[in-house]
Amino acid sequence: MRLGRAMVISKYLLLSSRSWVYAAVSFTLIYPILWLVLLRVVGNPQYLQYFMVGTVVNTSFLTPFVATAQDMAHLRRASTRYTVLFSNGADHWDIALGYVVYMLLFTLPSIASTLLLLMVILGVHYSVVQVVVTLMTALVIVLSSSLLGYALGIGVKNYRITDQVSQVIPWPLLLLAPVYYPITILPQALRLVSLALPTTYMALAIHGSLVLNPAELFRAVSVFIIICGCSCSLVFKSS
Amino acid sequence: MVKYKDVIVRVECLWKRFGGVVANECVSVEAREGEVVSILGPNGAGKTTLLRQVYGELRPDSGVVTVMGLSPRKAKERGVMGVVPQEATPFNLLKVREHVEMLIRLRGVPRGAVRGCVDEALEVVGLGEYGGRLIDDLSGGMKRLVLVASAIACRPRLIILDEPTVGIDAQNRRSIWNVIRAARDEGSTVILTTHYIHEAEELSDRVYLMNRRIIMEGSPSELRKVLPWVEVRVDDTGETFRVGWDEAVGIIDDLVRRRVRFEVREPSLEDVFMKVFGGPHEAG
DSSP states (O other): OOHHHHHHHHHHHHHHTGGGHHHHHIIIIIHHHHHHHHHHHHTOGGGHHHHHHHHHHIIIIIHHHHHHHHHHHIIIIISSHHHHHHHTTOOHHHHHHHHHHHHHHHHHHHHHHHHHHHHHHHOOOOOHHHHHHHHHHHHHHHHHHHHHHHHHHHHOSOHHHHHHHHHHTHHHHHHTTTTSSOGGGSOHHHHHHHHTOHHHHHHHHHHHHHTTOHHHHHHHHHHHHHHHHHHHHHHHHHO | OOOGGGEEEEEEEEEEEETTEEEEEEEEEEEETTOEEEEEOOTTSSHHHHHHHHTTSSOOSEEEEEETTBOHHHHHHTTOEEEEOTTOOOOTTSBHHHHHHHHHHHTTOOHHHHHHHHHHHHHHTTOGGGTTSBGGGSOHHHHHHHHHHHHHTTOOSEEEEESTTTTOOHHHHHHHHHHHHHHHHTTOEEEEEOSOHHHHHHHOSEEEEEESEEEEEEOHHHHHTTSOOEEEEETTTOOEEEEOHHHHHHHHHHHHHTTOOEEEEOOOHHHHHHHHHOSTTTOO
């Protein structure tokens, strides 16, 4: 693997996404803000913090996972564009890393903008340190989610299955884990289920970052390192 | 004996199976510097599988593939290969120039040389005016030319073209032929697969006929000699004779004396192909 090749891939993937930039902005920026504004209008400040955590987790997990899985499945299985890259110099890790960087370039500015706009719209105050730590945590979430998506995208031969599975998987992960609400409102049985879901730790990590709780952040990130390791080994096996 | 550095691609007794299906059966192929080598065979003969092992996308079950004395992976890392895979489609939402740039930068061409290489490659394939256009806006044949331009840019030592002219018109096909000849003249080795036998005959220095294993090998003229006949077609009656040269001399002499219009045709590579692989029902 050469970092230079990964950067080349991410640069040109970014250029090739110019035609759907408006859709991208809508999904990653306008919709989350719209939801938060509606939340403010409805008025339930108790859940504001959780909804913000959920919005950041949604952007840093859902988008990279689904986009990477579907794009890789199409690049590898539905077209031969993956082979065009591979045969002309890139290896599997170059392509995987290139795609992760592309996802980071796509999602991190969106998360930063969302946080900044939230402060303006909802009057929540976050320090620079809180924003930076949250972005660093989001980076780890994007990395692991994108690698998991890559493993799914190139591991499954039928790209139509990947298209569907990649859209189905995130919903139980987002709804059964305490992403948009506190874990205390979950029934006892579902609390146990949520402990097995990576999104629980993503939400804990983002929450720990936003409130600057090092213990919570450390615990969640430790689980993340394991998830990242599993993602990498899945990528290795798939390639 | 050929020195190793003259041999760009060496494939020795390569085996590849997919489940119970044998795709390559002890295939041995060699491509030397400045040669155009064609690999011909019916559908499902294992040509693409062989090429995918040469550019490192598949690992052989057994046997050895070397490119310039290196493993395909190492050779690819050094940027010696430009490849148009089978049924490849370009990144349609890039501009033509960006696509060529992307692939030559993946091959490790220094940033300073990129612009010149892109300009030259686009001129060679006749897309000089289209550099700023989105690939999505081009015709199917021109999209194919974008891939060819991306593969030949900066003259890699090895160019692999897996059915580069399939589904494109005669003019664009001629452009690709010219590109292949120019690449060979400048010392690149070209490995080509095609279903247009005439194309292989026009371009190749050496031809391999394969159907899972290599069946015949040689220059087009050597392969044509396998068929010991000439075809004499009498225009007036439409009669066609396939006879040996000795017999043909007598027939031609007789036709000349009778002042009958006729044509003489030597066997083509396509005749050899049909002889080796059989008619349409047998090929497959």
